[in-house]
Amino acid sequence: MKLSGLKSVENAHDDSIWACAWVPATENRPALLLTGSLDESVRLWRADGLEPFLPSPSTGHCLGVVSVAAHPSGAVAASASLDSFVRVFDVDSNATIGTLEAPPSEVWGMQFDPKGAMLAVAGGSSGAVKLWDTSTFELLATLPVTPPNQQDQQPPPRPASKGSTPGGKFALSVAWSADGRRLACGSMDGTIAVFDVARGKLLHQLDGHFMPVRSLVYSPMDSRVLFSASDDAHVHIYDAEGKSLVGAMAGHASWVLSVDASPDGGAVATGSSDRTVKLWDIKMRAAVQTMGTHGDPVWGVAFRPPGGAGVRAGRLASVSDDRSISLYDYS
Known part of the structure; x- marks a missing residue:
């Protein structure tokens, strides 16, 4: 497995780029890269x-965009901002489809489920994951990330920014399993909550990190396997x-800010505050390449999903505080 640099766009935005996701291909167009x-x-x-x-960017927010997500149909996407709104919009026309409102500091990482019926949003200082119905844009459920027997023992959450590391149950990142049965949520305290979505039940907590879990992704090939990226400079399986x-x-020298799994399930890519992108071989459990x-x-790092007319080569994109986007061939 190997990454080869294809292209970089400098000054792709007018300020730091904190989020990226691929919009799947449709019958009328190939996949697109979405950045916030x-x-x-x-x-x-x-x-x-x-x-x-x-021709022009979407400017439906009044503060910085912290997360973006694409519906599996490729027709719809969402952006979450520090203004406490999630904007859901039509990809091809940029028309707003729905606006989801949350209290301050309660909109962070988000992802559509594999069938596109729900949007999961890490609820920040609420200490919960919010599930929104994508047909009605009504709130379906609020899933606390703290086990019921521990909820009274938690300290009150403290305010957080993208780069801060407060303690407490501050819900920061989410990921759906490929079969849609499980939802994982990473918190600022280093724990990961795993939910049975159909029952709306917290199954258990995964431990091992001791700093914020910034990013999560399930293996596209095995719904038992979950990858996590943390400020403790480690990637966990x-x-x-x-x-x-x-x-x-x-292998990273500082916080691991983003992780994504390759479509073939054989590798993960990570982005870090050490300014590098790393490619990791899952079988070897080691970094095989570092891109500077x-x-x-x-x-943010994101592998392009498979599909689309004439698409064979794999692609990986990365975004940075330096306002640039880089695109790599993955083979």
Whole structure:
């Protein structure tokens, strides 16, 4: 497995880029890269040349964008901002479909479920995951990340920013299993809550990190396998059903801010505040390549999903505080 640099776009946004996600291909167009920035805008980019897909960025927020997510249909996407709103919009027209409101500091990482019926949002200082119905945009459920027998023992949550590391149950990141049966949520205290979605039940907590869990992703090939990225500079591999830590991978010199799994399930990529992107071989449980294309912390990495006419080569994108986007060939 190998990454090869294809293209970088400098000044892709007017401020730090904190989020990226791939919008799946549709019958009418190939996959697109979605990015969100502190400049309050969301932009869409064509898959190989990184040319702007729309003539102007989306500016539906009044504060920085901290998370973006794409619906599995490829037709709809969402952006979450420090203004405490989630904007759901039509990808091709940029028309707003729905606006979800939350109290301050309660909108962070988010992801659509594999069928596209729900949007899971890490609820920040609420200490819970919010599940929204994507057909009605009504709140379906609020899932606390603290076990019921521990809820009275938790200290009150403290305010947080993207780069801060407060304690307490501050829900920061979410990931759906490939079969849609499980939802994981990473917290500022280093724990990961795993939910049975159908029953709305917290199954158990995964331990092992001792600093914030910034990013999570399930293996696309095995719904038991969960990868996590943490400020403790480690990437963990969990058996999320067996409640066990399978492996810990070290190599970054600082916080690991983002993790994503390759479509073939054989690798993960990470972005770090050490300004690098690393490619990790899952079988070897080691970094096999380090890319130094960015000059500042790398807040997001994302593999392009398979599918689309004529698409064969794998792609990985990364975004950074340096306002740039980098695109790599993955083979």
